[in-house]
Amino acid sequence: MTDPFIRPYRTTDRADVAEICVRTAAAGGDARGIYSDDLLMPDVYALPYVDHSPDLAWVVEHHGRASGYIISVADTQAFADWWARAWTPGFVARHPAVGPATGRNPDYTEAQLLYDGTDPQRMVRGLRHDELTTHPAHLHIDLLPELQRRGLGARLIDTLRTALAERAVPGVHLGYAAENTAARLFYDRYGFKELPSSTPHSPLLGIATT
Secondary structure, rough: OOOEEEEEEOOOHHHHHHHHHHHHOOOOEEEOOOOEEEEEHHHHOOHHHHOOHHEEEEEEEEEOOOEEEEEEEHHHHHHHHHHHHHHHHHHHHHHHOOOOOOOOOOOOOHHHHHHHHHHHHHHOOOHHHHHHOOOOEEEEEOHHHHHHHOOHHHHHHHHHHHHHOOOOOOEEEEEEOOHHHHHHHHHHHOOOEEOOOOOOOOOOOEEEEO
């Protein structure tokens, strides 16, 4: 049996990335079936990243498929500008309105998810200007349950931080669902610190690249 290993993202991983995203999107749990379209969550929190910055994406390959990833952009403001110009029109065409009810009522509603897909400046508004200077990059990291607690998350972040440091990007930040306490424990152990703009409802953590 081949052990899981980290490698650079390939365009052929795109569907796997979308699946990983939706299977870990409910505060770390499976979000399939929560929204009218399982591609909604990946279309906001995964696919724009690999389309914009495929060179800042790595996957964990396991049994011939991507089963985890880290995705990032080096400049959050530039990414938000690109999103408005290049991503929003296609997003609106794919998701023009809230779809049929699924019978599940998440705290993060489909209407909010649709709004966030057309509001990339949300990634900038929650940060102070100095935080965009010290931590201009941001990331998303997700692993399917069978790959969690095996040291792969730390190795993925190590890989990304090295790549960002080589580009002279000083720091990277992330947000996470406040109810995902397991994620917070992992980030604390790794060395992430709360940014000044962090709030209990919108936690933001950052770390230097070196």
